[in-house]
Amino acid sequence: MSLALEPSVGPATTKQVTRERIAGNVQRYGAAIVLGLLLVVGSFAFPTFPTVSNFTNIATQSSFLLIVAVGMTFVILTGGIDLSVGSVYALGGILAAYGSTWGIAGAVLLPLLVCGTVGILQGLLIAYGGMAPFIVTLAGLLGIRGLVFALTNEGANTPLIKDASVTALGQGGLLGLRWPVVIAVVVVVIGSVLLARGRGSQTVLAVGGSESAAVLMGLPVARVKFSVYVVSGLCAGLAGALNAAYSSSGVPTVGVGLELSAIAAVVIGGTLLTGGRGNLIGTTAGVLLLTVIQNLINQVGSLTSSVQAVVSGIFLAVVVIIQTVLSRTQRL
Amino acid sequence: MTDQLSTAAPAPVLEARGVGKTFTGVAALQGVDFTLRAGESLALMGENGAGKSTLIKVLTGVYQPDEGQIFLHGEPASFAKPVDAQHAGISTIYQEVNLVPLMTVAQNIFLGREPRNRFGLIDFRKMQEDARALLATYDIHVDVRRPLRSLALGMQQMVALARAVSIDARVVIMDEPTSSLEAREVETLFRVIGMLRSQGIAIVYVSHRMDEIFAICETVTVLRDGKVVHNGRLTDLSRVELVALMLGRSVEKVKRGGVTAFGEVKEGEGEPVLTARDLSRKHQISGIGLDIRPGEVVGLGGLLGSGRSETLKAMAGVMQLDEGSLTVDGKRVRSGSVAAAIKAGVVMLPEDRKAEGIVPNLSIRDNIVLAALPRLSRAGFTSRAKQDAIVDVFMKRLRIKAASPNQVVSELSGGNQQKVMIARWLAMNPKVLLLDEPTRGIDVGAKAEVQALINELADEGLAIVLVSSELEEVVEGSARVVVLRDGSVERELRGSEVTEQHLMAALVGENHAPADESPAEIKERL
Numbered sequence: 033m034s035l036a037l038e039p040s041v042g043p044a045t046t047k048q049v050t051r052e053r054i055a056g057n058v059q060r061y062g063a064a065i066v067l068g069l070l071l072v073v074g075s076f077a078f079p080t081f082p083t084v085s086n087f088t089n090i091a092t093q094s095s096f097l098l099i100v101a102v103g104m105t106f107v108i109l110t111g112g113i114d115l116s117v118g119s120v121y122a123l124g125g126i127l128a129a130y131g132s133t134w135g136i137a138g139a140v141l142l143p144l145l146v147c148g149t150v151g152i153l154q155g156l157l158i159a160y161g162g163m164a165p166f167i168v169t170l171a172g173l174l175g176i177r178g179l180v181f182a183l184t185n186e187g188a189n190t191p192l193i194k195d196a197s198v199t200a201l202g203q204g205g206l207l208g209l210r211w212p213v214v215i216a217v218v219v220v221v222i223g224s225v226l227l228a229r230g231r232g233s234q235t236v237l238a239v240g241g242s243e244s245a246a247v248l249m250g251l252p253v254a255r256v257k258f259s260v261y262v263v264s265g266l267c268a269g270l271a272g273a274l275n276a277a278y279s280s281s282g283v284p285t286v287g288v289g290l291e292l293s294a295i296a297a298v299v300i301g302g303t304l305l306t307g308g309r310g311n312l313i314g315t316t317a318g319v320l321l322l323t324v325i326q327n328l329i330n331q332v333g334s335l336t337s338s339v340q341a342v343v344s345g346i347f348l349a350v351v352v353i354i355q356t357v358l359s360r361t362q363r364l
Numbered sequence: 365m366t367d368q369l370s371t372a373a374p375a376p377v378l379e380a381r382g383v384g385k386t387f388t389g390v391a392a393l394q395g396v397d398f399t400l401r402a403g404e405s406l407a408l409m410g411e412n413g414a415g416k417s418t419l420i421k422v423l424t425g426v427y428q429p430d431e432g433q434i435f436l437h438g439e440p441a442s443f444a445k446p447v448d449a450q451h452a453g454i455s456t457i458y459q460e461v462n463l464v465p466l467m468t469v470a471q472n473i474f475l476g477r478e479p480r481n482r483f484g485l486i487d488f489r490k491m492q493e494d495a496r497a498l499l500a501t502y503d504i505h506v507d508v509r510r511p512l513r514s515l516a517l518g519m520q521q522m523v524a525l526a527r528a529v530s531i532d533a534r535v536v537i538m539d540e541p542t543s544s545l546e547a548r549e550v551e552t553l554f555r556v557i558g559m560l561r562s563q564g565i566a567i568v569y570v571s572h573r574m575d576e577i578f579a580i581c582e583t584v585t586v587l588r589d590g591k592v593v594h595n596g597r598l599t600d601l602s603r604v605e606l607v608a609l610m611l612g613r614s615v616e617k618v619k620r621g622g623v624t625a626f627g628e629v630k631e632g633e634g635e636p637v638l639t640a641r642d643l644s645r646k647h648q649i650s651g652i653g654l655d656i657r658p659g660e661v662v663g664l665g666g667l668l669g670s671g672r673s674e675t676l677k678a679m680a681g682v683m684q685l686d687e688g689s690l691t692v693d694g695k696r697v698r699s700g701s702v703a704a705a706i707k708a709g710v711v712m713l714p715e716d717r718k719a720e721g722i723v724p725n726l727s728i729r730d731n732i733v734l735a736a737l738p739r740l741s742r743a744g745f746t747s748r749a750k751q752d753a754i755v756d757v758f759m760k761r762l763r764i765k766a767a768s769p770n771q772v773v774s775e776l777s778g779g780n781q782q783k784v785m786i787a788r789w790l791a792m793n794p795k796v797l798l799l800d801e802p803t804r805g806i807d808v809g810a811k812a813e814v815q816a817l818i819n820e821l822a823d824e825g826l827a828i829v830l831v832s833s834e835l836e837e838v839v840e841g842s843a844r845v846v847v848l849r850d851g852s853v854e855r856e857l858r859g860s861e862v863t864e865q866h867l868m869a870a871l872v873g874e875n876h877a878p879a880d881e882s883p884a885e886i887k888e889r890l
Contacts, residue, residue, distance in 0.1 A: 234486070237466070248456075248458075
């Protein structure tokens with residue numbers, strides 16, 4: 033006797049299956065589709081929009097947030113949150129500037145070392161101490177920003193980067209793309225491969241999907257939760273260092289509110305805020321979407337940046353509504 | 365392995381000797397001896413609170429025993445974590461499927477041990493092939509690339525089982541695996557269990573369903589109050605004897621008591637306290653009318669999908685109505701508002717007490733007064749003394765067994781949790797109590813207590829509507845039964861008509877019980 037497969041409720045209609053598949057795809061690629069539409073509409077509306085220099089600009093502006101958002105995606109996939117990334121980003125920039133006295137190695141390794149340690153501490157408290165990610169990383173947000181100001185004489189100093197090899201890391205590039213863009217692409221590719229085919233990523237998804245089940249299956253839940261905060265710290269530090277190299281200085285006030293942009297980009301990109309499902313292509317589309325909206329509003333010229341914030345906010349709200357509707361459809 | 369099976373008594377795979385476990389001064393297990401042999405299927409029986417769950421948790425490394433020793437293949441073993449037990453070959457299938465719903469079937473089966481290619485990356489193709497092959501050995505054919513949550517619960521359970529066994533399990537412990545399965549799925553499960561046993565895998569089976577126990581188990585261990593009261597072959601026992609062992613009562617007493625603990629039931633008198641007219645909601649119920657009088661228990665019969673739960677939900681204000689009216693004591697109640705229903709005196713005990721009822725991490729006291737808080741508060745402050753008084757009254761009256769009112773509800777047995785739920789609603793001074801499957805998932809003894817309680821409450825003048833998928837419960841507990849079919853009232857049984865025979869005939873929409881279909885067959889369709 034063989035057992036035919038029946039879906040959860042009632043017999044499967046092909047209509048239901050199709051609807052489920054469409055819903056799943058919209059959730060996955062929705063941000064990319066909207067991004068495409070926006071690019072087309074923007075190109076027709078503003079002649080100054082579809083230019084090579086404008087697109088390179090968008091790419092550079094997006095690259096820093098994208099690197100941060102990659103780390104954030106891993107955190108959110110486990111069902112966690114990292115609010116500290118904005119402050120860690122600033123710390124990374126300051127340390128890159130100070131470290132640049134030892135050349136490019138110092139400018140990159142010092143921020144990675146310190147920001148990675150911040151991730152380790154937060155990860156330890158969350159994964160092994162059983163504390164809430166929201167609180168631990170909120171403490172990180174406040175504390176690290178304080179540290180940044182302490183390192184810069186209450187924010188009065190803006191350490192400049194004089195080493196040419198370091199500024200080249202920000203300003204130079206490959207095939208017309210700046211290094212931060214190239215590095216961001218590499219980070220996304222590595223992250224995507226790990227997420228799709230890496231072994232630990234299965235545990236990441238399992239923890240976000242059902243932590244109790246993951247524990248009962250004997251998966252290394254604590255180790256994975258710990259790791260994602262380390263990855264997030266490293267990503268934020270790297271992005272901060274690249275931004276400092278790009279602007280030739282470590283500015284203590286950068287990255288305020290960056291954590292929220294990163295979370296927004298991740299969620300717009302189709303990753304469930306509750307964890308368990310998501311991908312980095314979506315996150316990339318989410319980041320680009322935020323930058324393109326900003327760019328288009330700048331094209332209008334007469335609109336202020338507050339308008340951009342309102343539009344981004346509406347966007348996020350719409351995405352969350354669509355996500356909720358879609359996940360309901362899929363549970364039919 | 366085959367040698368082992370052919371000998372009269374294969375070597376024990378898993379043993380517990382003199383195991384004891386105490387929680388905050390209460391002994392959950394005392395001197396428990398337990399033996400499981402290769403290929404054996406053992407029923408672990410006992411009322412809720414008898415220590416079954418604790419014993420399972422000790423055997424699977426969730427708890428560590430305070431006394432005694434666990435032996436695995438004759439060697440002393442101790443499991444610090446559930447993973448240790450899993451690695452030692454002891455897998456557990458829980459009542460709720462403990463897999464990741466968003467991930468695919470194949471991913472779930474191979475989580476934590478994914479096949480990898482030479483670059484160290486996961487080889488999804490091989491994973492899917494292996495998953496397909498593994499499931500095929502149990503004659504289960506599903507698309508392994510589908511997310512787990514898109515499968516029926518029974519199939520999910522089967523995937524969990526396949527996963528457990530593929531991790532080289534020698535012992536599989538099943539804790540009420542069938543509670544959410546349909547009859548056909550249970551059949552498949554039993555077939556798989558048979559295959560596992562022929563491979564020499566030992567099964568520990570926990571269930572409240574006697575039919576299943578007698579169908580698939582060879583031996584039985586009965587626990588009562590944390591001690592083993594019986595160990596032996598199941599074929600040597602009759603059902604009544606088994607129940608008597610579990611309850612610790614004599615066989616005669618169990619027989620005399622009948623199947624349920626309901627006393628005499630009578631129809632209510634006087635004006636109906638609740639009148640429902642023409643309750644309708646698209647695709648669910650249409651034109652349902654009911655009158656409930658004080659002091660009577662009205663059974664609401666119907667097959668799954670007949671609209672019985674929906675009717676209760678409509679009356680309790682949980683479900684919005686398209687049409688129809690609900691009147692309590694002559695006053696119209698706004699539909700679709702739980703607050704309005706409660707204010708009018710209509711309260712409902714939901715079917716799924718875990719999901720819709722208890723707040724597991726709160727104490728008994730907090731759970732009981734939860735709904736009554738608005739009534740007990742003045743200017744936003746609640747009176748602790750008033751709360752204590754209410755909690756005290758109901759704990760005594762409903763005979764809730766607990767160390768203190770401050771004990772966390774999740775530590776109580778299913779029966780006691782149900783009583784806490786009932787207490788919560790009684791604390792609201794309701795006029796009408798709607799009960800949806802009040803005895804599901806609770807053991808024989810607690811069931812009897814809840815049934816007796818329903819009787820008492822009706823005698824005190826409460827109007828009660830009872831929904832149950834157990835026919836004898838509806839028949840013996842209700843004075844009259846309103847039978848629903850396809851969302852409308854099929855017929856009403858009163859007086860001498862209230863028998864299982866009549867009820868079953870009405871359930872399937874026939875005026876007389878058909879001759880060619882046995883009651884058992886009709887039951888099957890429930």
